[in-house]
Amino acid sequence: MRFDIITLFPEMFAAFLESGVTRRAYASGQVAVHLWNPRDYAQGNYRRVDDRPFGGGPGMVMMVEPLQHCLDAIRAARAEAGEVQPAPVLLFSPIGVTLKHEVVAQWSDSQGAVLLCGRYEGIDQRFIDKHVTHQVSLGDFVLSGGELAAMVMLDAIARLQPGVLNDEGSFQQDSFNPALDGMLDCPHYTRPEVWEGQEVPGALLSGHHANIERWRRDQRLRITASHRPELIDQARAQGLLNVKDEGFLAKNAGKL
Ligand SMILES: C[S@@+](CC[C@H](N)C(=O)[O-])C[C@H]1O[C@@H](n2cnc3c(N)ncnc32)[C@H](O)[C@@H]1O
Structure with a gap:
């Protein structure tokens, strides 16, 4: 999997790519x-990448020519690496589909x-008209x-790759995973057992695997029902809620 990023600020990615x-x-x-900077493909001493908008108005617009030369270089590099079909070009824009799971x-x-x-x-x-395939x-x-x-999307993509997270099961338990049930995650606790008078829920200290799993499932139902009830409806419509789940939701209806 290869992502070529066209950015006027490649330095922004340095810490991101080296952390976590x-x-x-x-x-x-x-x-x-x-990372590819269109400025490296711009002409003239000033390597200009932006200009005033036709028709007037505030701000500047990214010029087409440096972008075209930059994309040509990316296409050539990808072809050299063995790519047969030209890769899609994804523009980040308020026009686009909202980034979801x-x-x-x-x-x-x-x-x-x-x-x-x-x-x-x-x-x-x-x-955009000539090259962009997705927004x-x-x-x-x-x-x-x-x-x-771009960093948000890459981070979310990378953690879904096999072997990237330390614990293989981790992303499967995360919120929004349709392979599980698409619901939100449960709360998490670690040491100390008591902090400023607040105790860790007893079920988590019980050592009883089935009880811990049931407690976590109930918490996921509780949090999802109270914050994102439509995800409960979706899980139900897909047959992903069992009798115990429905019992918990019915018993706690109006209290969640
Ligand atoms: C200052 S914004 C331009 C906003 C544009 N004039 C508008 O009102 O829709 C500069 C760039 O930031 C990125 N951007 C801004 N808002 C975004 C969003 N909600 N999601 C993804 N990218 C965004 C886009 O790549 C955009 O071209």
């Missing part, structure tokens, strides 16, 4: 990340893509650039 549990995925090339799962099961991080007022529309948004707000969105 996912760094192994990037370092080993399991999720290969290559399904979108992450789709890309985590792919050959990768070219990720395009916009800056300023955005990118000359002609480049992804982080949500209904405006970022200063697509870099944070």
